[in-house]
Amino acid sequence: MRWGWNMAIDLNDADNAASDTATSDTVISILEPLGVPEAALQAELDTLPKGVTVRSYDTRPTNDDELIERAKDAEALVVTNLPLRSSVLEHCPKLRTIAVAFVGFDHIDLDYCREHGITVSNCPGYSNEAVAELVMLLTLALLREVKANDIAARSAQTSEGLRRNEIAGKTFGIIGTGNIGRRVAELAQVFGARIVAWNRTPRDIEGIEFLPLDDVMRQADIITVHVSSTPQTAHLVSRQLIGLMKPNAVLINTARGPVVDNAALAEALNAGRIAGAGIDVFDEEPPLPADDPLLHSPHMMLTPHIGYATDEALGKRLHEAFGNIRAYLHDGTPTNLVA
Template sequence: MKLVIIEPLGVEKEKLLSMAQEALSGRMEIVYYDTRTTDTNELIQRGEDADVIVVSNLSLNGDVIRGCRNLKLLSVAFTGVDHIDMAACRERGITVCNCAGYSTCAVADLVFGLLISLYRNIIPCDSVCRREGTKDGLVGFELEGKTFGVIGTGAIGLRVAAIAQAFGCRVLAFSRTVKEIPGITYVELDTLLEESDIISLHVPLNDATRGMIGAEEIQKMKKSAVLINTARGPVTDANALSEALKAGRIAGACVDVFENEPPVAADHPLFSAPNTIVTPHIAFATREAMVKRAVTVFENVKLYLKGTPQNVM
């Protein structure tokens, strides 16, 4: 059998291949590509005789899925699978496994890194300090005593909620599944939007969540509210968010995800919005998280070969 790692996974090649060999005990031929391509024909050429393909956040459309004739398993080195044509996988009977949990700590870390950077004006403070300036006009805010709204309480959402509590925040949550978690009060979405000083999104992208934060929802937020999106770009309406920020209807935004993977066009509406920090989809990307997900990727393959697959989507 043949396993193709169709794009780099953020771990040094030698270490990655050693991890694969150790997990799979030499049961598969392993081919590794250390470059990314979005060309459909090239992706088909890379995976056409693979039994297993390992992919991160590279988009695999239906043509690629159907062109990989021997494909039986996609081990996705990512939490979400909205970049995979799942209909084509079901049509072909291909098993798809994800890497749930590998980036929980990394994403939660970035949520608070972005928020504190915005609350304490760290980026403009750095700039003004280098120009021999002072703190004038740059006095910030504390987290203690704020109401922190978490939309989506999976593993990442719950970790964010726990950190928010450690900062002394009151935590509200909205999720399709209500859990009994000390210190978290589940409320309806409108209540969360109306009462929260900070709103952090942690939902997958699907038909129910696409555009869930649009102009109508933003209108319900406090003028002092900050919106954080480290989930998926299309969960929010970027144009509506930009307009709200420019009009002062909300106080700020921290955005790590967009409608497409970076590079993002320079004329993106959020790039001209005030009080906004943007990052190029880096929430999941720590050295520790890359190793964690590689472990899970190959464990997914190992268990599939044993007939006991895990993390099946």
């Protein structure tokens, strides 16, 4: 298989499984790179039924015109975090399903899709381990001030003044106990932390004490956010809630940027009202503008939205996304349906 700008693969001649809904004019367009080896993608394509043409692109589109050209005649689209708004979707009259190779799907115009009978699916489980491990990494980096220690070692300094804290014995506050939040709880328990949590829907999970959100913010030494971005969760971690945090507490956000009032978070850090923050997600996708307040705040550990980005996770993501495509081609309903 060859990667190309407008590479098409006709699977009519391949020995593939039968399908209930695929026809000889079914087109699947993978609108952007999926970050996996060519052989892994080809293995998934080999599982698709006869009569399917797949187009794959090795670059992201740079404007809507280019995006429309890639998508306009497709029945199925595959994207990661590429925005698909109504201004693009209205040029896709054959479109019936969008497979989002991502946990979040707030970059898809769901209202338009619902109105036009377009199903949308996501990949909810692929990054559980990757994101949970990043939470622990950011937590340790803040509690042990890894950046300052690295600078000291490279500058012929000693450890003087760099004694910091452990996770053991601290209270971990988890906002949202879905798959990733629960995995973070498991890892934090291994480190010896007490776990408190808030969830929109009450739950009963062994080892986790569920509290009102205000109390989680007041009690936790480490607060980590694991809710999706919706109109209801915009600035869920508000200026008021940030004001409830302990002076020695740190905040970790690997979920979605708009869930946290980032301007208020930067103010709290600049004023020394909280001890630090580890942020992997922002109000917009990196690269960040030079005036983003988080770039200029002290005691901040930033990563450019890499929580999901491990070789292992991207392999799982590929399989989940094409599982949704295979289910759609079988009976018209993707496995992980979100709209």
